Amino acid sequence: MIDAADQIFVIAKRLLLSLLMWAPDWVVQVVSSLMNVAAVLGVFLVLFALISVFERKILGRIQNRYGPNRVGPFGLLQPVADGIKMLIKEDIVPRGADKAVHFLAPVAMVAPAILALGVIPYGRNMTAFSIDAGILFFFAVGSATELAVFMAGWSSNNKYSMLGAMRAIAQMVSYELPLIITVLPVVMIAGSLSPDQIVAAQNGYLFGLVPKWFVLTPWGAVAFILFFTASLVESNRTPFDLPEGESELVAGHMTEYSGFKYATFFMAEYFGMFAVSGLAVTLFLGGWHAPAAFLQFIPSWIWFFLKLSVLLFTFIWIRGTLPRVRIDQVMKLAWTFMLPMAFSCLLAAAAWHYISSAALGWFSSLLIVGIAYAGLSKILEARKHLSVRTYQFAE
Amino acid sequence: MIGAGIIKGMAVTARNFIGSYFEADRLTTVQYPEERDEIAENYRSFPFLLFDGADPEAGLRCVSCKICEKECPPQCIFIIQERDEKGKPIKRPKVFDIDISVCMSCQICVEVCPFDSIKMDKCFELSGPERFNALLLHKADLEKSNEYYHQIRPIEATAVDEALAAAAAKKKAKAA
Numbered sequence: 001m002i003d004a005a006d007q008i009f010v011i012a013k014r015l016l017l018s019l020l021m022w023a024p025d026w027v028v029q030v031v032s033s034l035m036n037v038a039a040v041l042g043v044f045l046v047l048f049a050l051i052s053v054f055e056r057k058i059l060g061r062i063q064n065r066y067g068p069n070r071v072g073p074f075g076l077l078q079p080v081a082d083g084i085k086m087l088i089k090e091d092i093v094p095r096g097a098d099k100a101v102h103f104l105a106p107v108a109m110v111a112p113a114i115l116a117l118g119v120i121p122y123g124r125n126m127t128a129f130s131i132d133a134g135i136l137f138f139f140a141v142g143s144a145t146e147l148a149v150f151m152a153g154w155s156s157n158n159k160y161s162m163l164g165a166m167r168a169i170a171q172m173v174s175y176e177l178p179l180i181i182t183v184l185p186v187v188m189i190a191g192s193l194s195p196d197q198i199v200a201a202q203n204g205y206l207f208g209l210v211p212k213w214f215v216l217t218p219w220g221a222v223a224f225i226l227f228f229t230a231s232l233v234e235s236n237r238t239p240f241d242l243p244e245g246e247s248e249l250v251a252g253h254m255t256e257y258s259g260f261k262y263a264t265f266f267m268a269e270y271f272g273m274f275a276v277s278g279l280a281v282t283l284f285l286g287g288w289h290a291p292a293a294f295l296q297f298i299p300s301w302i303w304f305f306l307k308l309s310v311l312l313f314t315f316i317w318i319r320g321t322l323p324r325v326r327i328d329q330v331m332k333l334a335w336t337f338m339l340p341m342a343f344s345c346l347l348a349a350a351a352w353h354y355i356s357s358a359a360l361g362w363f364s365s366l367l368i369v370g371i372a373y374a375g376l377s378k379i380l381e382a383r384k385h386l387s388v389r390t391y392q393f394a395e
Numbered sequence: 396m397i398g399a400g401i402i403k404g405m406a407v408t409a410r411n412f413i414g415s416y417f418e419a420d421r422l423t424t425v426q427y428p429e430e431r432d433e434i435a436e437n438y439r440s441f442p443f444l445l446f447d448g449a450d451p452e453a454g455l456r457c458v459s460c461k462i463c464e465k466e467c468p469p470q471c472i473f474i475i476q477e478r479d480e481k482g483k484p485i486k487r488p489k490v491f492d493i494d495i496s497v498c499m500s501c502q503i504c505v506e507v508c509p510f511d512s513i514k515m516d517k518c519f520e521l522s523g524p525e526r527f528n529a530l531l532l533h534k535a536d537l538e539k540s541n542e543y544y545h546q547i548r549p550i551e552a553t554a555v556d557e558a559l560a561a562a563a564a565k566k567k568a569k570a571a
Contacts, residue, residue, distance in 0.1 A: 061415045062408045066424055321408040322401065337397060377397045 006299040009039070010125050036128040040117050048270045049079035055316050062320035089259035094157055097256065101155035106257070106264035109148035112141040113271035120278040121195050123288045123301030134195040135187060138279055139180055142234070145272060146172045149243065149253050152265070156256035164252025168243035171233050171330050178338035179230035182223040185349030186214055186283045195279075199287030209293070213286035218366035219348035222373070224284040226342055228314070231276035233330065235269060237315055239322035240330055247324075277311040278304075285311075337376055344372030436548055439515035441495045442472075442504055444537045451538040456512030458486040463504035463513055471497035472504065491537060495521060496530040511555050517547045 004011065013035055020028050053068060053075060060067025068075035093102055119134035121127040131137055146169055153165020187193055190201035204212045214220035233240040244252035251257075254265050281287060285307045288300035325333075348365035355361035415421045425432050442463075446454035459476040475490040504513050516539070523529025545552040 058412065062412045064411055064415050064421045064423065066422060066426070317405065317408060317412070320412075321404045373397075380397060 006124055006301075008299070009123070009301070033129075036118070040128050041114065043122075044114075044117060044271060044274055047274060048267055049083075051270060051312060051316075052082065052266075053078045055319075058313065058316045059320050062317070083263070086260055086263040091259040091261060092256075094256050096157035098155035098157070101151050102256070103261075105148055105152035105155060105253075106261045106268065108151055109145055109268040110264055110271060112144040112148070113268050113275055115141040116275040117271065117278065119195055120275070120282055121199050121287055122278075122304050123299065126288075126301060127196055130196055131194070133193045135183060135193045135198075135279075135283075138195075138275070139176075139183075142272075142275070143172075143176060145268070148268075152257070153253040156253070158256050160250045160255045161253050164243045164245075164249045164255070167249075167327055168236065168253060170327065171240060171243070171334070172236075174331060174334040175230045175233040175338070178226055178334060178342045179234060181339070181342035182227040182230065182345060183283060185219050185223055185345050188346070188349055189214065189353055195282045195287075199282055199289065202286040203289060205293045211286050211289060211291055213284065213289070215284040215286075217349075217352060218362065218369050219345045219352055220284055222341065222348070222369045223345040224280065226338055226345065227280055227284065228311075230338065231273075231280065232315070232318065233334075235272045235276055235315075237269075237273065238319040239325050242324055242327055242330065245324055273312065273315060274308070277308055277315070280311055281307045336380060340376055341369075341372055344369050434517055436550060438517055439500055439502060440519050440521070441498050441500060441516055441532070442493060442502075442513050442537070443516045443539045444491060444534070445512050445514055445541055445544055446538055447541050449540075451535075451540075454540075455487065455538065456510050457488050457491065458510055458512075459484075459488040459491075460509070462507050462509070466503050466507045468501060468503065469497045469499055471495070488534065491534040493532045493537060494530065495532055496526065511559060514544055514548075 013032070016035065017028060017032055020031060023031075056078075057067035057069075057075065068078045071077040071081045093099055116138050118129040119127065119131060119138055121130075127134075149168040149172070150165045153161040153163075153168070156162075186198060190198040192198060192201070202211070202213050206212065210216065215224045232238075236243050242252075243249075244254060249255070254262055257265060281304060288304040290296045290298060290300075290303050348368040351368055352361045352365040355364055411421070445456050447456065448454040459474055461474050461476075464470075464472045464474045471494045473490065473492040473494075474488050477485040477487040477489040479485055500515070502515055505515055521530070541552070541556075544555075
């Protein structure tokens, strides 16, 4: 019974495929893949619609407002109204735009985000495309969004678009490095690039209560925070949303887009957020494993989406808290703090793995990240030259 | 330590987020069509005509003296006096129109009226389907009872009633 609830989607898919008994093998293969694609798209489109309204509601609550509550019960039909509005808006292409590239950019933006969603295990036996080098594939397609952003910025023939795209490229390329280096310790410990294997490596509980998730190790916790910060930058979310900083760049690379193409950019941004949060769940938060042994009766896919929603809430929470940073501050953070910390995680993971005594390994890895953090804090804070500002003309 | 300020800030927003569900006074938004704030005693929108008793025609205080029409700075008041069959003027307006698209709510008509017959209303939901006739209020739209006046401005209405009663008593004493 518990197993059936856990595997309900897998069983349903197998039942549907058994209707194709008469068909040749390749037809079954294609239909099976298409069903996976449809499931991933369907689930994440619904999640996109939900998060677009819940984000506004949560931001509202953070600012002591109600948020949207007019369309439908509790405002839940707001995305339907937004979707209709976006669809019937005029699609404007500037006269000076490179029309083909301008058209292709939103497509090139959303496609890698959807591809990246494919390799994440959503539950036991629920990976849409189970490939051995899934993590590698994720980052390979993930970095293609940079090209799409630049396509959008360049083809719009608009200075704001261009500046936004250049900022996006700068920060996304810079943060690709800490993002990938923070994944390395996990790959090192799990000994595999396959997301399924990494989830399997986090199975089991200490005393039946404390899960063996990588986030609960010293190196894993630091790597998780760094990964999360880098993923904020990669998905262009506040406080790193300066590619589209509306106060100075109108809407960055999306300035010259309207109607459904604009909505597609938003969809790509959210899909990228889902993908990178899903990967964070897979790598650090134990994937679809339950947080305690006695909670294993709840289906694995529920656990995955619960963890995913916690991360998405944190994305929104950060957006409601932090102001946008300057481009030089973003760059400085990447190269002077994120990168050395990421390398210290690598070292700490090595210590954790190779020191045979578990307690000693735990302690020494904590020591390595602790020293790195304290040292970097001291150095970076000493270089800050804060003084009382003197106003020349205000008197 | 790097990041300490971020945690402090996140705690502030978390407090606001959770507090908004439990502390009713945090959410200051008044959800207008369903909820309404009480309007202040001295709020004013556009003028209306007062009548005493139940019948608006018989009890109308306006005597068609046209002072308000003459004083009105944007000239939004239009009055025609009633006349009997012989053409003799009667102390009653036949037509009393206020164009609220022109009215600037200055209250000068209220201040100059010697009969306390024109007062400022509080009704602000006056949007109409078009710009001209829907915003031209006629006598029938403007006539409102003294009870209504008491309802919207209890303090001012009581003062006006007392002053009118005192004036009537003085007149009676003089006549006697």
